[in-house]
Amino acid sequence: RTILGYNRNHGEEIALRLRTDDLEGFRDYQSVRRVLMHELAHMVWDAHDDNFHKLNREHCKEVVELDWTLRGQTVGPHVEYYELQPSDAEAVDGGSLAASGFVLGGTAPSSSDSRDTMREQTYSAYMRRAK
Numbered sequence: 001r002t003i004l005g006y007n008r009n010h011g012e013e014i015a016l017r018l019r020t021d022d023l024e025g026f027r028d029y030q031s032v033r034r035v036l037m038h039e040l041a042h043m044v045w046d047a048h049d050d051n052f053h054k055l056n057r058e059h060c061k062e063v064v065e066l067d068w069t070l071r072g073q074t075v076g077p078h079v080e081y082y083e084l085q086p087s088d089a090e091a092v093d094g095g096s097l098a099a100s101g102f103v104l105g106g107t108a109p110s111s112s113d114s115r116d117t118m119r120e121q122t123y124s125a126y127m128r129r130a131k
Helices: 029-041 050-065 086-093 115-130
Strands: 005-008 013-016
Touching (some): 005 029, 013 029, 029 050
């Protein structure tokens, strides 16, 4: 069994396991949130008794009720947001928004990438930003 979180000294420190067991990605947001609610309930009740479970259910219910992303309402006037297109990346910031680089939790560069090529790319990126 994997420990998904712990609460030390009634909330002095709460730790949550965000990475998957294989370290290839991140755990689902909903499951991390449930573990957080569980650990917050431990700030009041140590044992997993009826009092603990009741408080944990209250926390979980409240966090869902307060989740603004689940409601389709807005406050204030309707605002249109501009969606950045990949073709706009160069004009906005010299191309650093373009699809390139590495994805968090992705794979490392292949061994066929030479050290000189990586050094050239790094230097080129530095020079673009230094302008």
